[in-house]
Amino acid sequence: MSDNNKLKIGIYELTGCAGDALLILDCEMELLDIFNAVDIQSFLMAKSDNIDGDLDVALVEGSVSTEREIEELKDIRKRSSIVVAFGLCATVGGIQARFSEEEWTQNLKEVYGDTEMTHTKAVHSKPIDAYINVDFYLPGCPVGKDQFLNFFTRVVQGAPPESYPVPVCVTCKYNENDCLLNKGIPCLGPLTADGCGSVCPNHDVPCYGCWGPAEGANLTSEYHLLQEKGFDIEAIKKRMSNYSGSKFQEFFEQFKNKESK
């Protein structure tokens, strides 16, 4: 707590597009309330007088993709009572974490060749819980405004945030959309965490999974379903693993095992 009895908050960005930090600033109507409710100690996108001291809550955006970020993240954990994985990249690693170690090494070589890294070394991108304990997860690409404000307001009042354990299909049905899977369109609604308001299916565009895996998603059934609709294994793998970061890798390892047999 600060001297003025407000929670000390820090907002940090690792490797990502910074869309989640931007989302906070995009809460224009609520911005004064947000800054009044807490003491924002560090928020690189919003202010310049940042202090890296002890915090009540740290929101960490982005995946861990360099050695320097590993150190930075560990330092944030040490200084913070609560650490929140803020957005898809922090939660599951994001698009950059969808590759196996082997594929990643190959990609790095392809892109950078033999260029020597001087200030830090790249590492295989991972979600932040690969290195530290995480108290709460807030998925989304980027996190939704309502979701963030709900979370933020509850944390300010000392209540644990609501989790988002339901798939996109729930809101999609509330919005009375015709099921795209039933029309033979490869929608990832059943596999994907809700919170976006089913924005893509609302416009007849299939869910691409950008909020990351929903808890309890049935990968096998969705896989068979897409196969039945005529999609080939590579297309399904690509689609399903695009935004799932490191979380669906184990499932797709099964294919590799089959292939190598």
Place this chain on the structure above:
Amino acid sequence: MKIVKMKRENLSSFLEAISREAELWAPVKKGVDTHAFQVVKDFSEIDLNYTRTILPPRKILVPSRFNMFQATKTEYTPDFSHVSNKIIFGIHPCDISGLLTMDKFYSYAIEDPYYLESRKKAMILGHSCWPDEHCLCKSTNTHIVEEGYDLFFTDLKDFYLVWIGSTQGDDLIRLVPDLFEGEIADQDIQRFMQWREDRDKAYSSEINFVAMADLMELRYNDPVWAKLGEACLACGSCTNVCPTCNCYNVEDRPVLGAEHSNISRCWDACTLENYSGVAGGENFREKRADRLKLWYTHKLQAYISKYGKPACVGCGRCIATCPVDINIKTVSDSLDGANPDAFWNRLSQEVTK
């Protein structure tokens, strides 16, 4: 009960007159071939040539999320802002039966004011329908209704026969009595009888509900449930579209920059993993198979034991919705001895190339 006749061309004048009395809800086209109940201002949007809306009309009475009350540290203020005078026009018999089922759920043991207040202020203007391949209402005996409506319109092409089911319904007729005729000719009655006969023949799907509650009990540990669990996408869609599902969750929504919280009520679905989660992180039904079993026990056994009929009104929404064919028809058929692989032959496959 009284029956009057109305010429087809009088319908929009009638709707015009009643829409001044309350908010008018009716089926409108939503997608290419889907429909939804919506508030209607322009009557040309109403599409009565629909089979089923994606969500049942219970959404009009208890929305998917609304505030129950506002709470501060010391007091609370009830919030009934979701309640208003409504006229729901174009409801089919299955959905009227769905509302009658909701009435029982929400008043049997503890009265739920948030539903009942909303229900009291809603007038039900039913409309006849024609079955498609998913309609099972003849099996559930909900293809005709004898209660639960204020008015009911049977569409006989150039005219309607209009059943008056309540004094409130009669009051609507009396707003514009010139639009209706009290005399119904013998040939009109013949037309109605013929329509009824033709429609009864139009059903192509049925469920054998005889001894279904017993089968549900006897097959409680049947391997069919594990098979269904393997296929289930756990998306909750069957539950969200069901006219007789009524479970909800209550969440505290503190308001930023204010002293109060909104206590918000939202639909919940027992087919979702989180539903059976309790404090301490335990979950009684982590397995999809167990959750499906719970849902179907409720529909096919518990409700039958209590009220003598299934908690299914045969609307066919779960059939039209589920991408992996887990629905009231396939599950009932499986319990009745059909081979579950017949509808889900992918189940036996492993994850292969």
